[in-house]
Amino acid sequence: MAKTALITGILGQDGPYLSKLLLAKGYKVYGMIRRYSNPNFETLDYLEITDKIEFIEGDMGDESSLMNVVRTVRPDEVYNLAAQSFVGDSWQMAKLTTEVNALGVLYLLNSLKIFSPTTKFYQASTSEMFGLGNTHGYQDEKTSFHPRSPYGIAKVYAHWMTVNFRESYGLFTASGILFNHESPVRGKQFVTRKITDGAARIKYGLAKKINLGNLDAKRDWGFAGDYAEAMYLMLQQDKADDYVIGTGQNHSVKEFVELAFKYAEIPDWKKYIVIDPRFKRPAEVYELKAKPEKALKILGWRPKVTFAELVKMMVKADMKRVKTLLV
Numbered sequence: 001m002a003k004t005a006l007i008t009g010i011l012g013q014d015g016p017y018l019s020k021l022l023l024a025k026g027y028k029v030y031g032m033i034r035r036y037s038n039p040n041f042e043t044l045d046y047l048e049i050t051d052k053i054e055f056i057e058g059d060m061g062d063e064s065s066l067m068n069v070v071r072t073v074r075p076d077e078v079y080n081l082a083a084q085s086f087v088g089d090s091w092q093m094a095k096l097t098t099e100v101n102a103l104g105v106l107y108l109l110n111s112l113k114i115f116s117p118t119t120k121f122y123q124a125s126t127s128e129m130f131g132l133g134n135t136h137g138y139q140d141e142k143t144s145f146h147p148r149s150p151y152g153i154a155k156v157y158a159h160w161m162t163v164n165f166r167e168s169y170g171l172f173t174a175s176g177i178l179f180n181h182e183s184p185v186r187g188k189q190f191v192t193r194k195i196t197d198g199a200a201r202i203k204y205g206l207a208k209k210i211n212l213g214n215l216d217a218k219r220d221w222g223f224a225g226d227y228a229e230a231m232y233l234m235l236q237q238d239k240a241d242d243y244v245i246g247t248g249q250n251h252s253v254k255e256f257v258e259l260a261f262k263y264a265e266i267p268d269w270k271k272y273i274v275i276d277p278r279f280k281r282p283a284e285v286y287e288l289k290a291k292p293e294k295a296l297k298i299l300g301w302r303p304k305v306t307f308a309e310l311v312k313m314m315v316k317a318d319m320k321r322v323k324t325l326l327v
């Protein structure tokens with residue numbers, strides 16, 4: 001019989017890539033969405049899989065809705081990708097971010113414990129949990145957490161709750177500590193897509209500049225499609241565990257801008273970038289760089305898309321999309 005997977009946050013960036021992978025492996029995929037009355041299928045449509053998903057309504061802020069979803073589906077695997085995932089908003093929306101990203105995970109774990117204790121659970125943890133924490137300039141599973149945003153703090157709670165349900169009740173709960181991963185369906189509030197969309201608009205005369213914050217911040221950027229594979233692999237192990245997933249290399253926001261403008265064939269990128277204090281954060285995470293040795297060794301996972309290929313892929317997709325707006 002086909003395996004079943006429930007994905008929360010299926011309408012975001014990662015949900016579609018993970019769904020595509022699971023569908024190709026023969027899974028039946030259930031996608032939890034907040035409002036069936038007005039869903040935005042743009043990211044699933046981009047990967048041409050919308051009609052292959054069975055949707056079910058639920059909200060991470062509402063425990064009874066999660067109980068209902070779990071009791072109805074009783075999937076083999078749950079991938080919890082739902083979150084208020086934009087770090088920049090999390091200071092203004094600290095309570096909502098905590099309710100969804102921290103308490104929501106507790107509700108979901110409780111629902112599994114009561115209605116489907118043999119389900120394997122994946123929690124979308126993040127390198128933001130490390131914040132200022134590092135081990136000789138990189139982060140791995142042993143690095144201490146020093147989160148710098150309400151988002152990071154809520155994710156630390158969810159991470160430890162995931163570990164605790166494993167240790168307390170023997171549930172199969174894995175926490176994937178993923179570094180930044182991007183794609184052509186990345187939300188436009190995140191810096192990479194803001195840059196590639198902005199560069200494409202400048203190229204076709206639809207915009208004159210891009211307002212950005214801290215150009216010196218460094219991130220370990222990979223491709224979302226590669227990271228979906230790591231999520232899947234974590235739930236195929238005999239034993240639940242936690243894994244750092246990243247490329248092991250980092251680049252600054254400035255480097256991303258330079259490369260994006262190069263691929264968009266716009267000379268002199270400096271003419272188009274405005275430093276805008278509104279996009280600087282009250283507390284910045286200056287530098288993240290993964291050491292994903294454990295994942296490489298135990299999961300056999302490898303990132304396939306390089307930084308340059310990622311920037312090129314995103315610029316190309318945005319150029320194609322923006323061009324259609326001209327007619």
Ligand code: NAP
Pocket residue numbers: 008009010011012013014015033034035058059060061080081082083084085086100124125126127177178179180181182187
């Ligand atoms: P995303 O594009 O922001 O998608 C998040 C999804 O969560 C959205 O579809 C959103 O639904 C849903 N959601 C938000 N609040 C909800 C609620 N109260 N109830 C149910 N669903 C809710 O995020 P992503 O980039 O795909 O990332 C997936 C997960 O990985 C997130 O948990 C994120 O924090 C984590 N993560 C991401 C990265 C990265 O670099 N992308 C790195 C590490 C960890 P709507 O469509 O209805 O708004």
Ligand code: G4F
Pocket residue numbers: 085086087088125126127128178179180181189190191192194211212213214215217218219253279280281284285288
């Ligand atoms: O693209 P960002 O908003 O991503 P951030 O904050 O690193 O968070 C993303 O990755 C996390 C994993 O590490 C995820 F957990 C999280 O859900 C999300 O997917 O910002 C990246 C960097 C920051 O240092 C920010 O200060 O870019 C800097 N930046 C500079 N100018 C900007 C801007 N970020 C945004 N969003 N917009 C700007 O104009």
